Amino acid sequence: MTSSRISRKDRDFSAYRVFTCELRKLVSAPLIDGTWTKRVEACLDGTAGAELRRLVNLPVRRAFGVFFTGSKLAERLLDKLKFNPAIDFIYDPAVGAGDLLLAAAKRLPMQRTLTGTLETWGGCLAGTDLQAEFIEATKLRVALLARQRHGKKEELPKDWRKHFPYFRTGNGLNQPALYSRATHLIMNPPFSVSGPLEGCNWAGGRVSDAALFVVRALEQTKSGTRLLAVLPDVLRSGSFQHHWRQRVSDLAEVNSVKRYGIFDESADIDVFLLSARRRQGESARVRRWPKSAKRTTGTVGDFFDVHVGRVVPHRDPEKGPEHPYIHPRCVPTWTVLREFSETRRHEGSVYDPPFIVIRRTSRPSHPYRATATVISGTRPVAVENHLIVCEPKKRTLNSCRELMRQLKTKTANDFLNARIRCRHLTVGVVREIPWAS
Ligand SMILES: C[S@@+](CC[C@H](N)C(=O)[O-])C[C@H]1O[C@@H](n2cnc3c(N)ncnc32)[C@H](O)[C@@H]1O
Structure with missing residues (x-):
């Protein structure tokens, strides 16, 4: 569902x-006792996300890309960083309830007084979000963290909000003043999808908002600024996202790309962690997006021509010559298929056996990521587009059997699990599967 289909x-x-009411009570509570401490600990960690899930329904959260980062992932992203408030300025352009900024604040020094700490933290932390409620939650949570860390000594000053001039409601895609000031950009941008975008040559059609956030941030920030981002895994591994990876590598030196796994139990999406530094200028031909796999004895693409099956069942007219027809539901796996239960008229490309087909969809937890079938016989076969076709360059049945054997190995599974976490295998990734000759 897109945000435009959600009612006003x-x-x-x-x-x-x-939730912000609860935070307000905790911020202004006159007494710090055991109950206060427990409630604050919860509010500074999972409760912000749990309350979001309780109070805002899933289609709306999905449409607006609103999923808050748990403390474990936030800590992984910021890792061993320490910040110096005299020189660092840390900006989260899609701040949500401030979970990443809280991890950043924990890496800032405290001052002698609570007011001093608020002033220091507020002078070097910035966050924007489209939702005013989230900005309010961010301010309250950062203030709560400061109060929690100072302990019983002091109450929050009445005018504490004045110390947070850079927490604002606004569009994080367009904040040149904050971007040009930032030394560090930290983000878990919305994973919703928009587009197509005018004048954007790195994105063909519809594009993930997360991809857009990263490019816009790098375009607006100054050279040397460090970017740390939690991003959907498809940006790391998808073939269509190749232009995005190129654009990011033009703008920044990509220091590390680390696969993380599932975001959390509530958002079943695989993510990776990107660390990059804005280059001086663009297109420097030094260090590009890191290669994901070392080639040793070649890859499947050296021995097979790999394509997606050409039949799109509900789009292609049933016209032309009649052919044996295969799709995932009529092809048994890990076998050689010589007889076909279905036929179909098709005018477009068909494939001469022998060849191998691989199902495009597989769960990362499956024992086999690429389940295959060898297609034999004498007649050309029409193949549905949910199957990937591998035609052996040697045109022999034996090379197809060999590929089927290799796809069952731990080497192939480990490669695919490391290379691609989303369910859809791509032609590019199948070509890259290591081939043991
Ligand atoms: C995936 S959440 C992450 C929030 C927070 N950074 C975190 O890690 O918990 C993305 C946030 O981006 C906000 N958002 C979406 N589009 C935005 C935009 N154009 N400008 C600023 N914030 C935006 C959403 O409201 C949401 O709070």
Whole structure:
């Protein structure tokens, strides 16, 4: 569902005020006791996300890309960083309830007084979000963290908000003043999909908002700024995202790309962690996006021509010559298929056996990521587009059997699990599977 299909009433995140009210009470509580401490610990960690899930329904959260980062992932992203408030300025352009900024604040020094700490932290932390409720939650949570760390000594000053001039409601895609000031950009941008984008040559059609956030941030920030981002894994591994990876490598030196796994139990999406540094200028031909696999004895693409099956069942007219027809539901796996239960008329490309087909969809947890079938016989076969076709360059049945054997090995599975976490195998990734000759 896209954000445009959500009703005006549902666009409203005001239900989240139930949580900000709770935060407000904790911030201004006169007494710090055991109960206060426990409640604050919860509010500074999982409760912000749990309350979001309780108060805002899933289609709305999906449409607006609103998923808050847990402390474990935030800590992984910031890792061993320490910040110096005299020189560092840390900006999260899609700040949500401030989970990444809280991890950053924990890496900032405290001052002698609570007011001094608020002033120091507020002078070097910045966050924007489209939702005013989230900005309010961010301010309250950063203030709560400061108060928690100072302990019983001091209450929060009445005018504490004045110390947070850089937490604002606004569009994080367009904040030149904050970007040009930042020394560090930290983000878990929305994973929703928009587009097509005008004048954007690195994105063909619809594009992930996360991809857009990274490029816009790098375009607006100054050279030397460090970017740390939690991003959907498809940007790391998808063939269509190749132009995005090129654009990022033009703008920044990509220091590390680390696969993380599932975001959390509530958002079943695989993510990776990107660390990059804005280059001086663009297109420097030094260090590009890191290669994901070392080639040793060649890859499947050296021995097979790899394509997606050409039949799109609900689009292609059933016209032309009649052919044996295969799709994932009529092809048994790990066998040699010589007889076909279905036929179909098809005018487009068909394939002469022998060849191998691989199912395009596989769960990362499956024992085999690429389940295959060898297709034999004498007649050309029409193949549905949910199957990937590998035609042996030697045109022999034996090379197809050999590929089927290799796809069952731990080497192939480990490669695919490391290379691609989303369910869809791509032609590019199948070509890259290591080939043991
Ligand atoms: C995936 S959440 C992450 C929030 C937070 N950074 C975290 O890690 O918990 C993305 C956030 O981006 C916000 N958002 C979406 N589009 C935005 C835009 N154009 N400008 C600023 N914030 C935006 C959403 O409201 C949401 O809070």
